[in-house]
Amino acid sequence: MAKRIDVSGLNAYYGSFRAVEDISMTVEPRSVTAFIGPSGCGKSTFLRTLNRMHEVVPGARVEGKVMLDNEDLYGNGIDPVAVRRTIGMVFQRPNPFPTMSIKENVAAGLKLNGVRNKKLVDEAVERSLKGANLWNEVKDRLDRPGAGLSGGQQQRLCIARAIAVEPQVLLMDEPCSALDPISTLAIEDLIGELKEQFTIVIVTHNMQQAARVSDRTAFFNLSAVGQPGRLIEIDATEKIFSNPSVQATEDYISGRFG
Amino acid sequence: MSTISTSPRRSPLQGSLKERRLPRWTPVATVAGAVALAVVLGVVFDITSHLQWGLMAAIFFVAGQYLLARQVEGPRQAKNGLVSSLVWVAFLLALLPLFGLLYYTISKGASVINGTFLTHSMNLISPNQVGGGLYHALIATLEQVGIATLVATPLGVLTAVYLVEYGNGGPLAKAVSFFVDVMTGVPSIVAGLFILTFWIVILNQPYTGFAGSLALMILMLPVVVRSTEEMLKLVPNELREASLALGVPKWLTILRVVLPTAIGGITTGVMLAIARIIGETAPILMLVFGTDVINTNPFKDPQSSLPLYVYQQYAAGTDASQARAWGAALVLIALVMLLNLVARGIARWKAPKASR
Ligand SMILES: Nc1ncnc2c1ncn2[C@@H]1O[C@H](COP(=O)(O)OP(=O)(O)O)[C@@H](O)[C@H]1O
Ligand SMILES: [Mg+2]
Numbered sequence: 001m002a003k004r005i006d007v008s009g010l011n012a013y014y015g016s017f018r019a020v021e022d023i024s025m026t027v028e029p030r031s032v033t034a035f036i037g038p039s040g041c042g043k044s045t046f047l048r049t050l051n052r053m054h055e056v057v058p059g060a061r062v063e064g065k066v067m068l069d070n071e072d073l074y075g076n077g078i079d080p081v082a083v084r085r086t087i088g089m090v091f092q093r094p095n096p097f098p099t100m101s102i103k104e105n106v107a108a109g110l111k112l113n114g115v116r117n118k119k120l121v122d123e124a125v126e127r128s129l130k131g132a133n134l135w136n137e138v139k140d141r142l143d144r145p146g147a148g149l150s151g152g153q154q155q156r157l158c159i160a161r162a163i164a165v166e167p168q169v170l171l172m173d174e175p176c177s178a179l180d181p182i183s184t185l186a187i188e189d190l191i192g193e194l195k196e197q198f199t200i201v202i203v204t205h206n207m208q209q210a211a212r213v214s215d216r217t218a219f220f221n222l223s224a225v226g227q228p229g230r231l232i233e234i235d236a237t238e239k240i241f242s243n244p245s246v247q248a249t250e251d252y253i254s255g256r257f258g
Numbered sequence: 259m260s261t262i263s264t265s266p267r268r269s270p271l272q273g274s275l276k277e278r279r280l281p282r283w284t285p286v287a288t289v290a291g292a293v294a295l296a297v298v299l300g301v302v303f304d305i306t307s308h309l310q311w312g313l314m315a316a317i318f319f320v321a322g323q324y325l326l327a328r329q330v331e332g333p334r335q336a337k338n339g340l341v342s343s344l345v346w347v348a349f350l351l352a353l354l355p356l357f358g359l360l361y362y363t364i365s366k367g368a369s370v371i372n373g374t375f376l377t378h379s380m381n382l383i384s385p386n387q388v389g390g391g392l393y394h395a396l397i398a399t400l401e402q403v404g405i406a407t408l409v410a411t412p413l414g415v416l417t418a419v420y421l422v423e424y425g426n427g428g429p430l431a432k433a434v435s436f437f438v439d440v441m442t443g444v445p446s447i448v449a450g451l452f453i454l455t456f457w458i459v460i461l462n463q464p465y466t467g468f469a470g471s472l473a474l475m476i477l478m479l480p481v482v483v484r485s486t487e488e489m490l491k492l493v494p495n496e497l498r499e500a501s502l503a504l505g506v507p508k509w510l511t512i513l514r515v516v517l518p519t520a521i522g523g524i525t526t527g528v529m530l531a532i533a534r535i536i537g538e539t540a541p542i543l544m545l546v547f548g549t550d551v552i553n554t555n556p557f558k559d560p561q562s563s564l565p566l567y568v569y570q571q572y573a574a575g576t577d578a579s580q581a582r583a584w585g586a587a588l589v590l591i592a593l594v595m596l597l598n599l600v601a602r603g604i605a606r607w608k609a610p611k612a613s614r
């Protein structure tokens with residue numbers, strides 16, 4: 001199921017402002033790739049170009065190529081809605097739908113995309129909640145509102161919601177930054193399990209987290225505020241954290257930055 | 259080099275954090291004192307207007323509170339007390355017209371309300387006769403307002419959806435927004451004139467309840483658009499993105515995620531718009547024409563309406579007809595209250611379910 005992403009020469013703009021410049025990289029299937037870098041260097045922006053969420057912002061546009069296996073996501077005739085079904089996303093702040101119960105939240109992607117078969121939906125709900133390590137905590141209150149869960153549970157609910165539509169790739173934008181250490185640990189464990197099935201890209205501000213969960217790490221930087229962000233280097237996580245090839249990466253990782 | 263001079267203060271006493279406070283029942287006592295003083299002055303100086311008695315009492319209350327607090331508690335607390343009592347007085351003054359209106363309407367209108375009044379028309383009843391009723395007006399109002407609501411709600415909600423979800427602040431959105439603002443300020447008589455010219459004179463249509471509904475719809479539309487727009491803006495963008503990121507198309511996201519999240523507020527907005535139009539008289543007078551008989555068909559022949567009925571009965575000038583006018587006014591107020599309660603019920607029932 002998991003697919004490889006090949007990015008080449010990608011620029012992303014907000015109106016006339018270029019937020020990221022000339023990014024090329026490969027994201028390996030069935031692995032975790034972490035994006036690190038200072039705030040404002042375009043990690044979120046770049047992540048959102050990978051499932052065509054960037055263009056949801058009014059005036060935003062993308063140049064360049066994003067190949068998912070052999071298909072260019074920005075090619076002619078590609079439906080962004082179909083792309084987003086294939087490449088799911090988890091956001092920084094947990095955002096369950098407030099009008100829906102836990103079960104309806106997980107089933108939302110399927111139901112809104114027209115899956116009517118109740119048995120199929122129920123199975124997907126159970127499978128996804130188990131996949132997100134949330135089943136045991138909520139199985140007795142599936143009809144309660146999703147907003148009534150704790151922050152960490154809500155984030156796992158959002159992960160369950162994202163994996164319920166069975167995407168090939170899962171993008172996560174700082175999924176733990178609003179969570180306590182215990183919930184963070186639960187999500188990190190979950191990421192380790194999910195990479196068996198999915199290609200995972202995670203943005204994180206937490207260096208230890210990148211080191212713990214990822215196989216490969218990409219370091220982004222920007223030369224000055226108002227300048228576009230760039231990819232400095234991407235390599236195996238051990239290499240980035242022990243012996244990076246660029247001085248700026250070492251400075252950032254060792255905290256000698258800015 | 260300057261030193262900060264600390265002037266001696268009455269409180270806090272000797273550096274302690276305790277302060278001298280007035281007892282809690284002081285405001286009640288001040289009110290009693292102020293009222294008593296006002297009554298005495300009113301009687302002594304032979305002031306007949308009770309309004310003036312009340313104003314004097316209010317001023318005595320505010321002044322008394324201030325002076326007392328200044329003597330006992332100190333200047334800062336006195337100022338605090340002054341503002342508090344002004345707020346209280348303003349609050350009571352604002353409530354006065356509301357309760358006065360309710361009191362008058364109920365005391366004058368309640369006596370005529372009975373089964374006959376609610377189920378009969380004015381057919382064959384002359385103004386100075388007792389009896390008759392407002393059934394024809396009630397039915398007509400419900401129909402006219404109902405039609406206006408059925409047309410204006412979807413139009414208004416869709417316009418707001420366009421403005422918030424698709425307009426992106428472009429020229430078309432700006433133009434629509436501007437015209438909605440202009441429409442908000444259109445006086446009801448102008449809306450009536452417009453429909454009169456357009457519908458009745460140019461298109462040569464008859465005077466009907468429906469013609470009135472058209473004018474009411476014009477008045478209702480901008481209110482629905484504005485309130486829906488505000489509610490949609492309150493829906494967090496994260497919810498839209500969460501849905502889009504699941505591969506849900508934009509229109510379905512709006513239909514199944516955005517609108518349900520905002521439905522409580524939208525309902526309240528629609529109800530407020532209904533409350534605005536249900537008492538309109540001018541366009542009804544011009545377009546619906548009025549009748550004393552029951553006409554349940556808003557598309558054929560003139561109808562009546564509650565505000566028009568109130569106006570006509572009051573203008574007839576006899577005791578019996580004026581009592582009917584108050585009765586109809588009371589029914590109208592009760593109807594608006596009922597609608598508000600229904601709106602609150604729907605808003606609470608549909609509101610996003612928070613933690614429980
Ligand atoms: N919606 C937006 N509109 C305009 N500019 C934006 C928007 N979102 C982000 N930016 C800008 O793009 C740059 C990169 O931001 P972002 O991708 O959020 O960085 P990061 O996630 O690495 O902190 C920043 O300069 C930011 O101000
Ligand atoms: Mg970010």
